[in-house]
Amino acid sequence: MAEQTSDLMDRIVSLCKRRGFVFQSSEIYGGFSSCYDYGPLGVELKRNVKDAWWRAMVVQRDDVVGLDSAIIQHPEVWQSSGHLAGFADMLVDCKTCKGRFREDHLPDLDCPNKDKQFKGRKAAQCQQDGLMTDARAFNLMFKTFAGPMEDTSSTVYLRPETAQGIFTNFNNVVTSARMAPPFGIAQIGKSFRNEITPGNFVFRTREFEQMEMEFFCPPEDDEKWYEYWCDARFNWYVQNGVRKENLRMRPHASDELAHYSSGCTDVEYLYPFGWGELEGIAKRGSYDLDAHSKGSGKELSYFDEANKNRYVPHVVEPAAGCDRAAMTFLIDAYNEQEIGDGEKKEVRTVLHFHPRIAPITVAVLPLVKKAGMPERAREMQNSLMEVGMRTFYDQKGAIGRRYRRMDEVGTPYCVTIDGDTVEGDGTVTVRDRDSMAQDRVAFDEVVPFLLQKQREWKRPE
Numbered sequence: 097m098a099e100q101t102s103d104l105m106d107r108i109v110s111l112c113k114r115r116g117f118v119f120q121s122s123e124i125y126g127g128f129s130s131c132y133d134y135g136p137l138g139v140e141l142k143r144n145v146k147d148a149w150w151r152a153m154v155v156q157r158d159d160v161v162g163l164d165s166a167i168i169q170h171p172e173v174w175q176s177s178g179h180l181a182g183f184a185d186m187l188v189d190c191k192t193c194k195g196r197f198r199e200d201h202l203p204d205l206d207c208p209n210k211d212k213q214f215k216g217r218k219a220a221q222c223q224q225d226g227l228m229t230d231a232r233a234f235n236l237m238f239k240t241f242a243g244p245m246e247d248t249s250s251t252v253y254l255r256p257e258t259a260q261g262i263f264t265n266f267n268n269v270v271t272s273a274r275m276a277p278p279f280g281i282a283q284i285g286k287s288f289r290n291e292i293t294p295g296n297f298v299f300r301t302r303e304f305e306q307m308e309m310e311f312f313c314p315p316e317d318d319e320k321w322y323e324y325w326c327d328a329r330f331n332w333y334v335q336n337g338v339r340k341e342n343l344r345m346r347p348h349a350s351d352e353l354a355h356y357s358s359g360c361t362d363v364e365y366l367y368p369f370g371w372g373e374l375e376g377i378a379k380r381g382s383y384d385l386d387a388h389s390k391g392s393g394k395e396l397s398y399f400d401e402a403n404k405n406r407y408v409p410h411v412v413e414p415a416a417g418c419d420r421a422a423m424t425f426l427i428d429a430y431n432e433q434e435i436g437d438g439e440k441k442e443v444r445t446v447l448h449f450h451p452r453i454a455p456i457t458v459a460v461l462p463l464v465k466k467a468g469m470p471e472r473a474r475e476m477q478n479s480l481m482e483v484g485m486r487t488f489y490d491q492k493g494a495i496g497r498r499y500r501r502m503d504e505v506g507t508p509y510c511v512t513i514d515g516d517t518v519e520g521d522g523t524v525t526v527r528d529r530d531s532m533a534q535d536r537v538a539f540d541e542v543v544p545f546l547l548q549k550q551r552e553w554k555r556p557e
């Protein structure tokens with residue numbers, strides 16, 4: 097993947113900051129590389145992404161249950177899982193520009209050296225010409241200490257994936273929730289990786305959130321479930337508004353697979369900087385349960401009463417990044433549209449979020465700040481809040497400008513309270529973000545009208 101960000105990416109990053117989606121972390125101290133804070137709209141966006149995932153993966157199924165395991169776990173968890181020995185990237189240093197790179201990224205990277213002789217060159221060429229150091233393994237796990245002593249006996253790690261907390265709780269969940277394969281355990285939470293080259297905004301950071309599910313099934317059924325989850329996960333992005341043509345499934349070549357994995361497919365998205373992994377669906381076999389059984393001395397297996405057969409379930413794992421998904425929804429929603437004619441021609445920036453994903457669902461706008469309109473607008477806002485819609489009240493500025501501000505943050509509907517609402521036929525204007533069409537709707541009908549519109553929403557071309 098090319099590492100340079102395009103103009104489009106720059107405009108998206110700037111919108112994120114200007115409108116309060118994502119800020120550089122510790123900005124007043126000059127920022128801290130690759131760390132980001134989510135602002136008022138970003139936090140709503142991310143929450144909606146997580147809610148949509150949880151709804152599809154847990155709430156709407158009866159074969160998946162949830163878990164929230166600790167970030168800091170027994171260090172032997174990482175010994176058994178293989179992370180201590182093998183969770184490493186190969187790192188190279190350039191002797192000329194002093195840059196530090198992941199070896200597997202070299203073929204896609206442009207040489208960052210500004211010197212004329214390196215212009216237009218791929219970083220891989222520098223390696224072929226002997227300008228890079230030999231590759232060395234760099235473990236990606238963050239280390240810290242538990243308790244007051246800072247020595248090897250108190251060394252602990254921040255988890256680099258949420259998955260291992262699921263495997264170590266396998267017996268607890270089977271017995272407490274009385275689950276039998278095929279079943280899944282889902283978890284959303286922070287993970288940490290000391291990435292060598294974070295970048296492309298929140299695409300690759302050192303602290304991020306994952307949405308992972310481990311699906312345990314009889315060994316003979318793992319291919320069936322792998323295909324099932326590949327389809328289900330691709331469709332989830334489409335159902336939540338991402339355009340199909342910007343997504344693809346990329347099965348891993350055999351030399352890309354982890355040694356324990358017999359298959360892995362990435363859901364990839366066409367980012368402004370090229371195709372990139374959004375989520376991976378992997379067949380992990382019985383590797384993790386076997387490894388933790390061996391490491392802990394506790395058997396992690398399932399006894400099938402009906403067939404009087406004990407076996408170690410195989411695992412199919414859909415593993416998604418929450419920050420990456422939120423960024424993908426935002427990029428895919430982004431549109432600059434030319435509207436109006438002649439003097440009135442203007443560019444409208446609009447985010448075509450699915451109403452489920454949009455940070456604000458409805459803006460409530462009194463046309464003017466008087467004549468009883470603000471009071472009726474507050475009443476409207478309360479009835480929308482009561483049915484769980486995220487609202488925003490704005491009474492400042494020309495109505496056209498207020499609509500534009502809402503378009504730019506992807507608010508699907510605006511409800512305007514005007515003279516007719518207060519003194520006329522009691523109707524309000526409901527304005528649709530995507531078509532910009534306006535309907536007159538009776539005040540008391542607005543809630544059912546918007547709920548219906550949300551259900552019928554389709555991504556505009």
Ligand code: GAP
Nearest residue numbers: 257259299300301304374375376415416417420
């Ligand atoms: N348990 C398997 C696992 O962690 P992964 O492919 O390493 O698999 C899963 O990670 C997902 O987590 C990725 O597809 C990506 O969306 C997200 N992810 C991984 N590393 C990330 C990083 N440094 N920054 C942001 N998201 C990341």
